[in-house]
Amino acid sequence: MIYRTKYIILTVLFTLLSLAILATIWDVIYSIIHPRYGTWIGNLQLYQWTTIGVVLFFIVKRYIKSNLQWFETFTHELTHTLVAILFLRRIHSFEAKNDSGLITTSGNDKTLIFVDLSPYCFPIYTYILLAFRSICSTTFLWCIDIIIGISIAFHANTWKNQIGNYQTDINKRPLYFSYTYIATAILFNICTIIVAYWSSKNVFTALWYVCKEIIGQFIFW
Numbered sequence: 001m002i003y004r005t006k007y008i009i010l011t012v013l014f015t016l017l018s019l020a021i022l023a024t025i026w027d028v029i030y031s032i033i034h035p036r037y038g039t040w041i042g043n044l045q046l047y048q049w050t051t052i053g054v055v056l057f058f059i060v061k062r063y064i065k066s067n068l069q070w071f072e073t074f075t076h077e078l079t080h081t082l083v084a085i086l087f088l089r090r091i092h093s094f095e096a097k098n099d100s101g102l103i104t105t106s107g108n109d110k111t112l113i114f115v116d117l118s119p120y121c122f123p124i125y126t127y128i129l130l131a132f133r134s135i136c137s138t139t140f141l142w143c144i145d146i147i148i149g150i151s152i153a154f155h156a157n158t159w160k161n162q163i164g165n166y167q168t169d170i171n172k173r174p175l176y177f178s179y180t181y182i183a184t185a186i187l188f189n190i191c192t193i194i195v196a197y198w199s200s201k202n203v204f205t206a207l208w209y210v211c212k213e214i215i216g217q218f219i220f221w
Contacts, residue, residue, distance in 0.1 A: 007177040015180055015184075018187055021184065028195060047194075049141075050148050053150040053151075055149075056149070057154060075154075083114055084103070120182045121189070125151040126155060126189075
């Protein structure tokens, strides 16, 4: 009973957090379409090369399908590993095959949820590239934006192929909780990535900006 009550409470909290993030996304999109300075077309141009990267991935995907499945599994396990290290868990083994993968760790079980669900919530390549973008010369910015677009499309494609009730990462907890947690993380990522392209922001200041705006939504409520 205590186990079920805990996840019900957490699900309600993540649902409220998702609503706050949605309100923040609305404010972000509104500020893009109705800017104080410049035009909305100029704002949308910030994302043009990233959009090209997204389209490019889905064009090339069919030609690299044989290796893509393995790379998706590798990325899944790599995300588990990086997040496990972030939470100070000890890594004992790492394995990635075409249709299966596994890492074994030891550490505090209280942080296990972040490790288990991280591949469905954390586009690691996109965030790494956005961090690099913050120090990249403006001359080559369009190149990095194309690669970021490819990474976003890759994560979306991987997510589509790997998400499901059959995943032990997801079904070891109540499904309603796992999917609410994942949805909240995805909304947060969308908002952060959009803001990271603003001329006055980078991925680090975007993370702070989004967190601050989410808190502001709760205060406003």
